[in-house]
Amino acid sequence: MTATAPTPVIGRPLPRVDGRPKTTGTARYSADVSLPGLTHAVLVGAAIARGRITAIDAADALDAPGVLAVLTHENLPRVTAQPPLLPSLAGGPSPGQTFCPMQDDRIHYAGQHIAVVVADTYERALYAARLVHVRYREEDPVAVLDQGRDQAYVPEKIFGGLLPGRSARGDVEAGLERAEVRVEATYTFAPNHQNPLETSSTTAMWEGGRLFLHDATQGPAATQHTVSVMLGIPHADIRVYSHYVGGSFGAKASTWDHPLLAALAARHVGRPVRLALTREQMFTSCGHREEQEHRIALGADRDGRLTALRHHKLSLTSHFDDWAETSLEAPAQVYACPAHEGVYRLVRGNTMTPTFMRCPGEGSGMFALESALDELATRLDIDPLELRLRNHADRDPASGKPWSSHGLRECYERGAERIGWDRRVAGRPEREGPWTIGLGMASAVYPIVPPSNPQRARARIYADGSAVAQAATAEFGTGAATAMAQVLADALGLPVERCRFEGGDTDLPNVASTVGSTGAAMVGSAVHLAAVALRDQLIGRAVADERSPLHGADPGAVVPVDGRMALRDDPGTGESYAELLTRHFQPDAEAYGSFGPPQGEPPAAMITLGAHFVEVAVDGELGRVRVRRMAGAFAPGRVLNARTAKGQLMSGMLWGMSQALLEATHMDAATGRWANPSLGDYLIPVHADTPEVTVDLIETADHVVNPLGVKGVGEIGQSGTAAAIANAIHHATGRRIRKLPMTVEDTL
Amino acid sequence: MTTQKPTATRPTDTGPLPVRGPGPVPVTLTVNGAEHRVDIEPRVSLLSALRDSLLLTGAKRGCDQGTCGACTVHVEGRRVLACLTLAIACEGRPITTVEGLADGDELHPMQREFIACDAFQCGYCTPGQIMSAVALLDEGHASDDDEIREWMSGNLCRCATYPHITAAIRAVRDTTSDPS
Amino acid sequence: MRPLTYSRASAVADAVHAVTVDPESAYLAGGTTEIDLLRQDVLTPGRLVDINDLPLTGIEETRGALVIGALARMSDVAAAPAVRTRYPLLAQALEAGASAQLRHMATMGGNLLQRVRCGYFRDTESPCNKRRPGSGCGALTGVNRGHAVLGTSEHCIATHPSDAAVALTALDARVHTRTTAGHGAYHIDDFFLLPGDTPHREHPLEHGELITSIEIPDTPTARNSTYLKVRDRASYEFALVSVAATLQLEQGRISGVRLALGGVATKPWRARRAERLLLGAGADRRAFAEAAREELADAAPTPMNAFKVELAQRAVVRALESLA
Structure with missing residues (x-):
């Protein structure tokens, strides 16, 4: 008899392993850590957006009860070195910007950190921070695009030097020239802030010359490396913990200056320091999605087949970094279009360097592209879904390669069915009282980024048959710990209840930050490879062991099942890991796995795709828009845990709704200060905004992306969502809104 | 119109009220059934007292401005925001936090359903959501999904797990109010 | 938040006296606006007199009126059968405001006295004639999408934030107060002041004058x-x-x-x-x-x-x- 293949644990919708700590309030986040002698640090931000500090008077603050120290540029030690801007996906030092505050008297943006106040209680530090008196020499800031439009430039590179400022394939001019129909439009985007519910927080402690940081981050190693370089102390002397992270959405993807300041403050006062940003400081301390404007020109023939696509973006960056979120690359791969031109133009302004925010770039790029396609569909009187099918990219239009896996057609089909797309009649929306009902759709795309360097994990099995996998990744809500236990269980053939994942500590094997929807793929692959190595090691031991029932067997004929190693063709012959280990007086065994960068040029192009279908109700008289139903279908390769994956996708879709209808940080152009830095004024959805959301998973086999065939689910849910909503509003009202967010005044 | 500036009706003859602070003063708080004496300044919020003095860090400081709901606890059985409440004003008013919901190892039904319905991701807003949800059922504002959503709107979830939170509340409502 | 002293009053007269004689003091009721703005350093009293124990929480139907105690919580007022049947607009306005948690905390008196939701008022680095008379108004030429279009002046365009007060205004409510000298009453139209050239004055109350109740005259048409x-x-x-x-x-x-x-x-x-x-x-x-x-x-x-x-x-x- 042959062993029936065990039901894989991977994919099963298991409940999250961290349910109990998270529902009982016992999960300790970085600002929940209690240490003996803990003190509290509060930052002071610059009141002006541009100029110099002429005087800083900390006497009142120092006199306030409980105050231990006030650090400013006048007494803060200089940093040893400033690492270059590099996304934390690369795995090394990854500052959010190449400007480090509190090194001199210059002010580049409002809210720039200019002092750290340390006191024995939070309330005392918070108040003393208001007693630091600062005088400035102020200059007029450039705070919005309109103030610097004439100084726009095309950067040679963006995104930490990883992407060109200008890219082109085919002859765009000729393509637009020969087009029978052209759509040209400009789409504008308000700045956005990530606003995870947990504000960025670091608790710092020095002991025996070593630095220990509890840091809310998407990548503990990124904090370790960045702080190490800036402080000039060995990597090995810094240990970063990040056991629970209260959301990030890009705010904690890079290392900003507060972990460094917490470390310096702790060294200065000789006690542990907790530095938790205030909500207001979350608007000026960890980047944002920049103000931007996209100009699209697309050409098509009468049948709607694209001939050329030109996509230019203008956005505001800081005075020190050429940053633009990557809006132009992945959208250029969705459709079979022979000619494409993407150009970034930047304006330097008095802002901190913008950064990642969920669906960084694709969220804005796909709003522009998918809105423009809808405009084209309207012009040609072609059903918007049909238009997209006519332009389906059978191969990657950028590289000409075949796809490693695709699935977009199936996503269209499933989503259309869910929303009832066939009832949609162009120009004829349904009505219910004051509400007009519209349907809209859009494609979703998100790139797949291979690892830049080896991603490592360790798997260990104990003699009692329980196992743990470890990697220095952070769990910020993705469900990584749950999914990784499943990966471990399958590779070892153990019940998942016997498997555990541990992360959040830089003493564990190193992985890059979990950003860009790469967590499941990178950490998952490393865990898988570690567990497979461990399994092979133990099978190797067994077949070489005269006392094992498997002695002399072909290792390739031995499979793990139900906690045992057994012959595939004779499952009765075998033994458990526990028996093997116990016989050898071995308390445990472990192995490493390393998921490296691809060797040579990959044979296929890799991308993640999906489709959005939404139903909106518009009360045009009062300008109200309510999203009623959202149906998303996505093809994320293999799914590690259907429950947590669907959760991520649903969450991304609701982020898209939020981007579409609510989120805007308003800049006071005269002062360069954000005008609504609070969760009362920067609107994100509440329960009452929530529509009915369905998520369909189209699983596709992919043997190229990584050993597990996993793509990613963190951001694709948000890609194209805002366009689907705008397109539905157009269907309902005939009104084309080309700005985000779309608010009351746009639909009135 | 009918406005009158104040007019004398009776003389006032009261003594001065005792003044406490501004330095630390002993304050007795009753939290999850146990009495605790803490020395805090009157300006210290209930949220800070719970987190920093009693090390009950379930209630979270998401905004400290009354705009997110992550610090929701019960005072005298009603859901309130600990960030906008002074600890000293809670003397004599029993407080329940998320740490006080479970009965030993036995989770509160709302905690169980939050896990079963995948009603959290990062978990940061979760203690506040759960405290709010428990109160919501006591208040009787969970008759249908729309009502649940409206009356839970004071608790932001940036992971946007809202549909799953609604499902969890519905599940607890349907099991606990089952007339059979 | 600055250092504060704290007193808790159990009698109206004690509370009124305590605040009246101390210009640095303020009442503490629900605290939903006050604690927030204390932490922002927008409000700067040195002493809080906690009035939450005062017996001002009743909701009473009297001949010709409904009298709501100043310390009745928004949630209790919205739930009161007399309010729901006689003044649906008030119940709806209350429940449309804030959140369930805030409505449990916030009092009716405090609701009338809540401060404006203007970013420039909240931000102590910005000019604001309400917060620092004579410093200017950041909102006039700044981000003012949410600001007022009626009753504005060249010194202030902040919108009054209350929902309940809008319903009470439609209902010709009266605001009853206590001072050390005695009792006062204001028609609601007189209770809210236009900014004019004194935007820091939002109501006619003297320091220490305490709202004790809100009286809503019988308004049979309010049932619809x-x-x-x-x-x-x-x-x-x-x-x-x-x-x-x-x-x-x-x-x-x-x-x-x-x-x-x-x-x-x-x-x-x-x-x-x-x-x-x-x-x-x-x-x-x-x-x-x-x-x-x-x-x-x-x-x-x-x-x-x-x-x-x-x-x-x-x-x-x-x-x-x-x-x-």
């Missing part, structure tokens, strides 16, 4: 009433525009109407012009629209909030249509 609130998100947000309306018809003609607007004015805005036009008119869309247009005729919008002028008119029409 509504509170319509338009905002960007579906809940937990201040109004862009809101309308409190009551309507009574006799043989197709309007025999009674009350209208007040929120979200558009520097104080809860009684739409008396519109009411005058509507009395005796036919209850149709055209009459509603014309009255609304007249009420907004003097609106002084900025480029960012110009939409409110149109939105307010349409909201008035919608509210009245729902009652007709």
Whole structure:
């Protein structure tokens, strides 16, 4: 008899392993850590957006009860070195910007950190921070695009030097020239802030010359490396913990200056320091999605087949970094279009360097592209879904390669069915009282980024048959710990209840930050490879062991099942890991796995795709828009845990709704200060905004992306969502809104 | 119109009220059934007292401005925001936090359903959501999904797990109010 | 938040005396605005007198009026059967405000005294004539999408944030107070001051004068009433525009109407012009629209909030249509 293949644990919708700590309030986040002698640090931000500090008077603050120290540029030690801007996906030092505050008297943006106040209680530090008196020499800031439009430039590179400022394939001019129909439009985007519910927080402690940081981050190693370089102390002397992270959405993807300041403050006062940003400081301390404007020109023939696509973006960056979120690359791969031109133009302004925010770039790029396609569909009187099918990219239009896996057609089909797309009649929306009902759709795309360097994990099995996998990744809500236990269980053939994942500590094997929807793929692959190595090691031991029932067997004929190693063709012959280990007086065994960068040029192009279908109700008289139903279908390769994956996708879709209808940080152009830095004024959805959301998973086999065939689910849910909503509003009202967010005044 | 500036009706003859602070003063708080004496300044919020003095860090400081709901606890059985409440004003008013919901190892039904319905991701807003949800059922504002959503709107979830939170509340409502 | 001393009062007279004699002191009731603004350093009292133990929480039906204690919580008032049946617009306005948690905390007196939701008022680095008289107004040329279009001045355009006060304004409520000298009462129209050139003065109360109750006269027409609130998100947000309306018809003609607007004015805005036009008119869309247009005729919008002028008119029409 042959062993029936065990039901894989991977994919099963298991409940999250961290349910109990998270529902009982016992999960300790970085600002929940209690240490003996803990003190509290509060930052002071610059009141002006541009100029110099002429005087800083900390006497009142120092006199306030409980105050231990006030650090400013006048007494803060200089940093040893400033690492270059590099996304934390690369795995090394990854500052959010190449400007480090509190090194001199210059002010580049409002809210720039200019002092750290340390006191024995939070309330005392918070108040003393208001007693630091600062005088400035102020200059007029450039705070919005309109103030610097004439100084726009095309950067040679963006995104930490990883992407060109200008890219082109085919002859765009000729393509637009020969087009029978052209759509040209400009789409504008308000700045956005990530606003995870947990504000960025670091608790710092020095002991025996070593630095220990509890840091809310998407990548503990990124904090370790960045702080190490800036402080000039060995990597090995810094240990970063990040056991629970209260959301990030890009705010904690890079290392900003507060972990460094917490470390310096702790060294200065000789006690542990907790530095938790205030909500207001979350608007000026960890980047944002920049103000931007996209100009699209697309050409098509009468049948709607694209001939050329030109996509230019203008956005505001800081005075020190050429940053633009990557809006132009992945959208250029969705459709079979022979000619494409993407150009970034930047304006330097008095802002901190913008950064990642969920669906960084694709969220804005796909709003522009998918809105423009809808405009084209309207012009040609072609059903918007049909238009997209006519332009389906059978191969990657950028590289000409075949796809490693695709699935977009199936996503269209499933989503259309869910929303009832066939009832949609162009120009004829349904009505219910004051509400007009519209349907809209859009494609979703998100790139797949291979690892830049080896991603490592360790798997260990104990003699009692329980196992743990470890990697220095952070769990910020993705469900990584749950999914990784499943990966471990399958590779070892153990019940998942016997498997555990541990992360959040830089003493564990190193992985890059979990950003860009790469967590499941990178950490998952490393865990898988570690567990497979461990399994092979133990099978190797067994077949070489005269006392094992498997002695002399072909290792390739031995499979793990139900906690045992057994012959595939004779499952009765075998033994458990526990028996093997116990016989050898071995308390445990472990192995490493390393998921490296691809060797040579990959044979296929890799991308993640999906489709959005939404139903909106518009009360045009009062300008109200309510999203009623959202149906998303996505093809994320293999799914590690259907429950947590669907959760991520649903969450991304609701982020898209939020981007579409609510989120805007308003800049006071005269002062360069954000005008609504609070969760009362920067609107994100509440329960009452929530529509009915369905998520369909189209699983596709992919043997190229990584050993597990996993793509990613963190951001694709948000890609194209805002366009689907705008397109539905157009269907309902005939009104084309080309700005985000779309608010009351746009639909009135 | 009918406005009158104040007019004398009776003389006032009261003594001065005792003044406490501004330095630390002993304050007795009753939290999850146990009495605790803490020395805090009157300006210290209930949220800070719970987190920093009693090390009950379930209630979270998401905004400290009354705009997110992550610090929701019960005072005298009603859901309130600990960030906008002074600890000293809670003397004599029993407080329940998320740490006080479970009965030993036995989770509160709302905690169980939050896990079963995948009603959290990062978990940061979760203690506040759960405290709010428990109160919501006591208040009787969970008759249908729309009502649940409206009356839970004071608790932001940036992971946007809202549909799953609604499902969890519905599940607890349907099991606990089952007339059979 | 600055260092504070704290006293808890159990008798009204004690509380009033304590605050009156100490210019650095303030009452503490629900605290929902006050604690927030203390932490922002916008409010700077040195002493808080906690009045939450005062016996001012009743909701009593008296002959000719409903009397709501100043310390009755928003949630309790909204749930009170007398309020729900006699003044649906007030119950709706209360439940449209803030969140369930805040409504459990916030008191009716505090609701009337809540401070404006203007970013420049909250931000101590910005000029603000309300917070620092004479320092200027950041909102006039700044980000003012949410600001007022009615009752503004060149010194302040902050919108009054309350929903409940809009309903109370439509209901001709009276605000009763206590001082060390005795009792006072204000018609609600007199209770809220336009900014003019003294935007820091928002109400006529003297230091130490304590709101004790809000009296709502019997208003039989209020049984047919509504509170319509338009905002960007579906809940937990201040109004862009809101309308409190009551309507009574006799043989197709309007025999009674009350209208007040929120979200558009520097104080809860009684739409008396519109009411005058509507009395005796036919209850149709055209009459509603014309009255609304007249009420907004003097609106002084900025480029960012110009939409409110149109939105307010349409909201008035919608509210009245729902009652007709």
